[in-house]
Each structure stands twice: as structure tokens, then as C-alpha cells.
Amino acid sequence: MKILLSNDDGVNAPGLQALRERMVQRAEVVVVAPDRNRSGASNSLTLEHPLHLFTHENGDYSVDGTPTDSVHLALTGLLDEDPEIVISGINAGANMADDVLYSGTVAAAMEGRFLGLPAIAVSLVCREDRCHHFDSAAIAVEKILARLEQHPLGPETILNVNVPNLPWEEIRGFRATRLGRRHRSEPVVRMKDPRGKDIYWVGAAGKAEDGEEGTDFHAVENGWISVTPIHTDLTQRSMIDGMEQWLS
Numbered sequence: 067m068k069i070l071l072s073n074d075d076g077v078n079a080p081g082l083q084a085l086r087e088r089m090v091q092r093a094e095v096v097v098v099a100p101d102r103n104r105s106g107a108s109n110s111l112t113l114e115h116p117l118h119l120f121t122h123e124n125g126d127y128s129v130d131g132t133p134t135d136s137v138h139l140a141l142t143g144l145l146d147e148d149p150e151i152v153i154s155g156i157n158a159g160a161n162m163a164d165d166v167l168y169s170g171t172v173a174a175a176m177e178g179r180f181l182g183l184p185a186i187a188v189s190l191v192c193r194e195d196r197c198h199h200f201d202s203a204a205i206a207v208e209k210i211l212a213r214l215e216q217h218p219l220g221p222e223t224i225l226n227v228n229v230p231n232l233p234w235e236e237i238r239g240f241r242a243t244r245l246g247r248r249h250r251s252e253p254v255v256r257m258k259d260p261r262g263k264d265i266y267w268v269g270a271a272g273k274a275e276d277g278e279e280g281t282d283f284h285a286v287e288n289g290w291i292s293v294t295p296i297h298t299d300l301t302q303r304s305m306i307d308g309m310e311q312w313l314s
Contacts, residue, residue: 067093067211068149070178072136073157074170076103077128081156081190084200086126088208089153096149097126098140100133100170105159107132107170109177119144133174141181151211152178155188155227156203162191162228162282163246165271166296175224176298184219186210191286192231202237203229206291209240222299228282228292241290246281248272 069089073082077099089095100107101120112131117139120128127144129136137152154174161169175185190203206229219225226245230237252269259265277283282292 067151068147069093069095070137070140070145070149070152070183071095071097072099072133072140072152072154072174074100074104074107074133074154074174075158076100077122077126079103079158081158081197081200081203085153085156085188085204085207088201088204092208092211096140096145098136098144099126099128100136101128101130104132104170105157106168107134107173108168109134109173111135111138133170134177137174137177138181141178141183148183150183151214152183152185153188153207154178154186155207156200156229157187157189158192158194158197159189160191160228160286161187161189161226162286162292162294163274163276164248166226166245172224172226172296175226179222179224179298184214184223186225186227188227188229190231191228197231199229199231199233202232202234203227205234206237206240210293222297223295224297226282226292226294226296228286228294230286230289230291232289236289237291238289239291240293241285243282243285243292243294244280245294245296246274246278246283247276249275 117131154171157171166172172187175187178185249272255267274283285292
């Protein structure tokens, strides 16, 4: 098996390197990731200036662009042949509920799916300074890959995986989940720069509003690995007939 790894935390992020270390034991691995943290980049592509590719001593590649740029470059110009799957992560922090719309981790997986490959986005649900169990998330990916060998993903499916920040032996197992929903984000933080001009920091993500049983929030909170199948078709199909009448 040949695996393309990417992320949004940057090529040297501990989560990506932990996943790389685990995956090279079972597959041929190519890493193409942003050269720095690009969290929140979503599905953005760099169109106004050229991208630069850097080769690291261990054979990894980094790109001075977004997670989507990294996967796009890998699959449309860098690699001589396609890998069998794209895996994005391990992200330092949750990508649950509304997060998937902003997440560069999920976006890298989506780009793999757009370009015709199965894809997984994996995140460790922790605070960035308290992420202790990337190894648990790497084991989770390994077990999901084993299952995919017997039961491949559908042609439009991306798996969004969120792993509790626990030792592997304390994790209860896997749960198939739906996306929860967050409350409105916290207000921006207004400050002054050294010259007295106003500057703004985007506020923290809202807390769970819909965290009922069956959601990704509920699963992780209760020690389960959340596996949510997502796809890129945003059509609100239940509205189509009513919209046709409204337009008429």
C-alpha cells in the first residue's frame, strides 16, 4: 500500500510525525504538507503566486501553501503514480461539528477525495499544549485501514475521525457518528498593536450546542473514537421541491 500523508499543522508537527512513524511499518509513505501551521485554511488554493516545494532530509516534502495546495500538488504533479489513500493529520485538536467547514485537516482529505482517492482526516481531541496521545490516534488509523482493506469506502465518502486524548487501553472503541453543532463563536478579542492601532484575534469556537448521543461530541466525551462519514455535496435536497415552487 502507498499512502499520502498531509496535515494543516505543518510538516514538522508531532501529530504528523507520529502518524508517519506508524504508517511506515505497514506501507510506502509519502509526506507532502504545508511548511508551517495553516490551521483554519479550509479548502483554499493558492492561485495568485507560484508554490515552492522543499525536500527534507528524511524524504518528506513541504509546500509554502495550504493543506489543499499540498495534496493537489502531490497528486497532480509531484508523484509519478497515485497513492491508494490520502490521510490527513494527526491534528492537534478536535475537528468536530462546524469545525469541518474551516478545518485544513479535513480540507486536505477532501482534496484527495476530489482527485479520486479514498481519504481520512484524523484529529486528537486535545488542547495544543496538552496533546499527549498521538500514538492512540495513529493506532486508530491503523485499525481503520485494516477494515478498509476488507470494506472499501464509497466513492464520495471521507472519514472524519476524532480520537480522545487518552492512552489506547483506556479508549472504549469506535462509534459511527454524525456531526454535532456548536454554539455561536466567542467574540473577537480586540487589542492594540505597539503603535496604538486596533487589532483583532478571532474568538474561540463555540461550545457544543448539539452534543446528543450519536454525535461526534458525545462519542469523544465518553471515551469513544468518533468516525463520521462526510461528503462534499452541500445540496439541501429536502428544499428542492419547495424552492422550485418559491421560484415560480
